[in-house]
Amino acid sequence: MTNEEYLPLILLADDDPDYLFQMKFALEKGGFRVITAESMDEAELILEKDHPKLAIFDLMMERDDAGFILSYHAKKKHPGMPVILLTAVTAETGRQFGSNLPGADGWIKADLYLEKGLHPDQLIEHIKSLLSH
Amino acid sequence: MLKVLVVDDEPGIRSGIDRILSKFTVGYPFMDEDIGYTVYEASTGEEAIRIFHDNPPDIALLDNKLPGMGGVEVLEYIKRNQLNIEVMMITSFASLELAVKATNIGAYDFVPKPFTPQELRSSMENITKHLFLKRMTQKMNKEGKQIRFQFLSVLSHELKNPLNSIEGYLRMMQERQAGDQIASYDEMIDRAIARIKGMRVLIMDLLDLTKIESGKKNREMQQTDLVKIARISCETMGPMAIQMEVDIQLNSPEEFNVMADAEELEIILNNLISNAVKYNKVGGKVICTLKTVNNKLIIEVEDTGIGIPEDDIPTLFREFVRIRQKETKHIMGSGLGLSIVKRLIDLYDGTIEVESHPGKGSIFRVVLPVII
Numbered sequence: 001m002t003n004e005e006y007l008p009l010i011l012l013a014d015d016d017p018d019y020l021f022q023m024k025f026a027l028e029k030g031g032f033r034v035i036t037a038e039s040m041d042e043a044e045l046i047l048e049k050d051h052p053k054l055a056i057f058d059l060m061m062e063r064d065d066a067g068f069i070l071s072y073h074a075k076k077k078h079p080g081m082p083v084i085l086l087t088a089v090t091a092e093t094g095r096q097f098g099s100n101l102p103g104a105d106g107w108i109k110a111d112l113y114l115e116k117g118l119h120p121d122q123l124i125e126h127i128k129s130l131l132s133h
Numbered sequence: 134m135l136k137v138l139v140v141d142d143e144p145g146i147r148s149g150i151d152r153i154l155s156k157f158t159v160g161y162p163f164m165d166e167d168i169g170y171t172v173y174e175a176s177t178g179e180e181a182i183r184i185f186h187d188n189p190p191d192i193a194l195l196d197n198k199l200p201g202m203g204g205v206e207v208l209e210y211i212k213r214n215q216l217n218i219e220v221m222m223i224t225s226f227a228s229l230e231l232a233v234k235a236t237n238i239g240a241y242d243f244v245p246k247p248f249t250p251q252e253l254r255s256s257m258e259n260i261t262k263h264l265f266l267k268r269m270t271q272k273m274n275k276e277g278k279q280i281r282f283q284f285l286s287v288l289s290h291e292l293k294n295p296l297n298s299i300e301g302y303l304r305m306m307q308e309r310q311a312g313d314q315i316a317s318y319d320e321m322i323d324r325a326i327a328r329i330k331g332m333r334v335l336i337m338d339l340l341d342l343t344k345i346e347s348g349k350k351n352r353e354m355q356q357t358d359l360v361k362i363a364r365i366s367c368e369t370m371g372p373m374a375i376q377m378e379v380d381i382q383l384n385s386p387e388e389f390n391v392m393a394d395a396e397e398l399e400i401i402l403n404n405l406i407s408n409a410v411k412y413n414k415v416g417g418k419v420i421c422t423l424k425t426v427n428n429k430l431i432i433e434v435e436d437t438g439i440g441i442p443e444d445d446i447p448t449l450f451r452e453f454v455r456i457r458q459k460e461t462k463h464i465m466g467s468g469l470g471l472s473i474v475k476r477l478i479d480l481y482d483g484t485i486e487v488e489s490h491p492g493k494g495s496i497f498r499v500v501l502p503v504i505i
Contacts, residue, residue, distance in 0.1 A: 018324055029310065
């Protein structure tokens with residue numbers, strides 16, 4: 001039996017409680033511990049206290065740029081912690097968006113951008129690969 | 134003030150027009166202020182075109198017979214470059230041919246020379262009113278489109294979010310993510326149903342709003358007993374109030390007949406009372422008071438809830454504005470209730486005001502000038 005304490009802790013921030021419920025469920029099944037935040041404040045507090053191994057931020061929460069701000073703070077506090085930004089940008093605008101964007105590298109601090117509709121299994125693959133580096 | 138450029142090679146005509154227009158104003162009964170004119174001058178067509186770019190006028194009075202390029206050519210220049218300038222031609226002799234040509238190219242009007250001050254004034258009045266209405270229409274269309282676009286983009290979000298989460302729960306079940314026991318999915322099913330309920334409320338509110346907006350709501354103004362409606366509203370909220378241990382009181386006479394549309398009063402009361410319960414504290418109170426002051430109907434709904442921060446009060450009645458607070462995160466709402474209430478109250482030329490003390494509660498006070 002795995003001792004739960006040793007499972008990597010993941011911070012998941014999104015303002016939709018149902019999305020949090022669903023992702024938490026999937027990630028826990030995938031072998032992670034999950035701590036959720038419904039607001040930027042909550043997420044900042046968790047970053048301070050709980051030292052997650054990886055953080056997943058929704059881009060748009062109470063502010064449209066919440067995800068950017070959170071990744072910036074997260075990277076400042078824990079430079080080694082991978083950050084995934086989840087966006088619905090492609091679904092909403094038909095345009096892709098990410099670190100491959102010219103000029104985005106400098107100021108967007110996330111390691112990976114993923115679309116929100118992504119299947120949890122694939123998200124778990126991405127998480128595992130980021131954590132193995 | 135409208136800027137008028139007089140383009141004429143005769144100095145006497147230019148100063149004459151200046152004199153006539155400097156003392157002349159045009160107004161509509163519904164306008165706060167009359168429109169006056171600032172007049173400036175050009176003696177040739179070439180000079181006029183330079184001025185169009187440096188200091189463009191609202192209206193150009195164009196003499197046709199000019200030394201260099203003619204008035205019609207200046208007019209053609211304005212149209213070709215799509216300058217936002219209205220043109221009135223001054224024709225040296227009343228030539229029908231010229232007038233027809235100028236009108237075809239896009240001159241608004243023409244005055245034959247010589248003209249009396251009165252002739253000039255009445256032509257100016259026409260072109261000014263035309264310009265005013267044209268600009269108002271443009272402005273209203275633009276604002277209307279913008280508001281509509283914003284509304285639709287927020288609305289599509291509000292409709293898509295619950296669909297996404299319901300789809301998520303169904304996929305979890307489809308993939309048997311919690312095993313083969315249906316009981317393991319109880320919470321997911323409850324959550325999905327809650328989102329469906331929220332969506333239904335949103336759609337119902339949206340229908341109310343569209344009916345009011347389009348003016349297609351059939352209003353039936355008749356003697357209506359407000360107390361009866363208020364009692365029904367309080368009863369409707371009963372189950373939620375019991376859950377929250379909130380006590381609802383109704384302060385009113387036995388009967389209170391007003392001339393109004395019963396359905397509209399019901400929507401107003403339902404929204405105010407349900408908010409007062411929803412945003413209350415466990416063990417709190419809601420007091421609904423119906424009374425008359427100075428022959429006006431007053432509806433007051435007071436709660437002992439979480440209150441509204443002062444900064445948020447000005448936006449409270451806008452569509453899809455839901456004040457984000459820790460305490461309101463889990464309370465369901467379409468974000469349309471108060472905007473519907475406001476629109477209905479507007480139909481009666483009434484007012485609604487809010488008094489709120491964060492942490493202590495709020496009072497919503499509606500004043501309706503209805504026949505009692």
